[in-house]
Amino acid sequence: MAPILPIDNPTLPFWRTELDELDTLRTTASLPAESDIVIIGAGYAGVTLAYYLLKQLGHETNTTTPKITLLDARQICSGATGRNGGHLRPDIYGHIPTYIERHGLDSAIEIAEFEYAHMQALKDLLVEEQISCDFNITRNMNVYLSEEGGERARQAYEKLLAQGVAVARDLHYTSAKNAEGISGVKGAKACLSYTSGTLWPYKLILGLLHRIAGSPALNVQAQTPVTAVTPSGEGGHLIHTPRGVLRAGRVVYATNAYTAGLLPEYAKNIVPCRGICSHIALPAGHDAPFLPYSYVVVTKEGGGGSYLISRPDGSIIVGGAHFTFKKEKELWYGVVDDGTLIEPTQHYYDDFMQRTFKGWEKSGAYVKEIWTGIMGYSYDSHPHIGQVPNKPGQYICAGFNGHGMPVVLLSAKGLAEMIATGKTFEETETRMPRVFKTSAERIHKAQTGPEGGDILGK
Numbered sequence: 001m002a003p004i005l006p007i008d009n010p011t012l013p014f015w016r017t018e019l020d021e022l023d024t025l026r027t028t029a030s031l032p033a034e035s036d037i038v039i040i041g042a043g044y045a046g047v048t049l050a051y052y053l054l055k056q057l058g059h060e061t062n063t064t065t066p067k068i069t070l071l072d073a074r075q076i077c078s079g080a081t082g083r084n085g086g087h088l089r090p091d092i093y094g095h096i097p098t099y100i101e102r103h104g105l106d107s108a109i110e111i112a113e114f115e116y117a118h119m120q121a122l123k124d125l126l127v128e129e130q131i132s133c134d135f136n137i138t139r140n141m142n143v144y145l146s147e148e149g150g151e152r153a154r155q156a157y158e159k160l161l162a163q164g165v166a167v168a169r170d171l172h173y174t175s176a177k178n179a180e181g182i183s184g185v186k187g188a189k190a191c192l193s194y195t196s197g198t199l200w201p202y203k204l205i206l207g208l209l210h211r212i213a214g215s216p217a218l219n220v221q222a223q224t225p226v227t228a229v230t231p232s233g234e235g236g237h238l239i240h241t242p243r244g245v246l247r248a249g250r251v252v253y254a255t256n257a258y259t260a261g262l263l264p265e266y267a268k269n270i271v272p273c274r275g276i277c278s279h280i281a282l283p284a285g286h287d288a289p290f291l292p293y294s295y296v297v298v299t300k301e302g303g304g305g306s307y308l309i310s311r312p313d314g315s316i317i318v319g320g321a322h323f324t325f326k327k328e329k330e331l332w333y334g335v336v337d338d339g340t341l342i343e344p345t346q347h348y349y350d351d352f353m354q355r356t357f358k359g360w361e362k363s364g365a366y367v368k369e370i371w372t373g374i375m376g377y378s379y380d381s382h383p384h385i386g387q388v389p390n391k392p393g394q395y396i397c398a399g400f401n402g403h404g405m406p407v408v409l410l411s412a413k414g415l416a417e418m419i420a421t422g423k424t425f426e427e428t429e430t431r432m433p434r435v436f437k438t439s440a441e442r443i444h445k446a447q448t449g450p451e452g453g454d455i456l457g458k
């Protein structure tokens with residue numbers, strides 16, 4: 001398979017309108033010839049993995065070769081992480097009933113608790129590393145615009161409580177009588193709120209990179225696409241790039257949507273899928289109510305609705321609207337072009353705030369930036385973490401869907417522990433949900449099962 005690489009001229013997301021000095025970091029002018037570990041991909045997964053590996057392995061190096069080399073095809077954090085909705089929304093409800101049916105209660109609870117733990121883990125990390133990224137803790141309002149949607153939400157919520165899913169106690173259900181008043185969404189028929197966070201993802205990643213970039217054990221090389229990984233003949237690996245070949249003891253694929261370009265066996269497991277997101281601002285002199293919550297507005301059409309966060313400056317990040325283009329598969333499924341918009345949706349957000357929120361009718365709110373990004377959707381909904389089957393010394397940390405913010409951090413921490421200590425997936429102290437473990441069985445299921453699995457079933 002030809003490498004599936006990020007394209008050269010992507011749309012401009014709001015998050016990348018204030019670039020950091022490390023955006024195109026190359027620690028050295030040329031690539032290091034050798035590394036203990038090469039991480040491919042410098043988004044949320046790659047940078048947090050480098051951070052936790054350095055914590056595990058130490059920052060010292062006693063040779064001229066770095067311990068870790070971090071490569072990215074484009075600029076740092078220019079993939080999904082730099083183009084997302086900035087919404088840290090642990091799933092303690094949405095998909096959990098399905099996971100209970102598929103994997104049993106214990107496994108589903110592991111996922112809900114793992115995601116929920118990201119709230120505290122991220123908060124602790126930001127305090128420890130003194131990173132400023134507009135982080136806020138709020139409540140996400142799932143707002144249902146149809147009575148049936150609201151009723152389904154209520155039943156699912158009550159069932160989770162009855163089944164003993166402890167984190168589901170954080171959920172708060174509001175029925176039709178107060179739904180509009182509480183959420184501020186016109187025509188709301190019900191809402192369900194739970195703890196969530198909002199942040200500037202690019203500033204999180206670049207902030208973390210600042211903490212590690214000076215380490216003699218790390219070499220970062222932006223704008224260096226990896227075109228192939230081949231055996232070196234000495235038990236190691238050769239990492240091929242247009243700038244030369246690196247020799248690596250171990251390789252980690254933090255390549256998310258693009259993973260199949262280097263690991264073709266994952267082509268059915270992790271599929272590049274395009275999404276759209278926008279930044280809505282107010283014209284000078286205009287005002288609108290500050291929205292104290294983050295949101296998912298589930299439209300009458302269903303199909304995902306829109307996720308939305310408010311920024312401290314009163315502007316809004318909103319995206320999704322999958323239902324507006326879902327049927328036109330060629331516009332999003334298997335698509336790596338984040339240089340163009342998704343046509344049916346490019347004006348959907350033009351007057352979204354006026355249409356949706358009480359008090360915003362005369363706000364003059366307008367779309368200031370709109371962009372696309374490529375997600376790595378997973379066939380069975382779960383990321384792939386751990387050792388690549390049948391490829392000793394190769395690891396994967398990818399397949400985070402449109403939902404990486406409450407999943408990546410502790411997955412990277414767990415994988416770093418595996419790589420640094422030689423522990424198995426199950427032995428790590430960072431207890432990752434068992435269904436996240438990559439395996440030959442999961443790969444095979446996607447290769448032989450119905451086209452698209454959960455991705456096209458959504």
Ligand SMILES: Cc1cc2nc3c(=O)[nH]c(=O)nc-3n(C[C@H](O)[C@H](O)[C@H](O)COP(=O)(O)OP(=O)(O)OC[C@H]3O[C@@H](n4cnc5c(N)ncnc54)[C@H](O)[C@@H]3O)c2cc1C
Nearest residue numbers: 041043044045073079080081084085226373400403404405
């Ligand atoms: C429009 C949109 C909205 C989203 N909204 C949210 C949200 O609100 N909340 C949420 O939780 N999640 C959201 N997501 C999903 C979330 O952004 C991702 O799950 C998460 O960022 C994945 O992080 P990552 O590091 O695995 O991937 P990425 O950030 O994509 O990083 C992968 C990196 O690998 C590099 N790479 C790939 N192949 C190669 C190669 N061959 N050689 C060198 N480098 C390579 C890429 O350039 C890229 O920088 C959204 C995603 C999109 C696109």
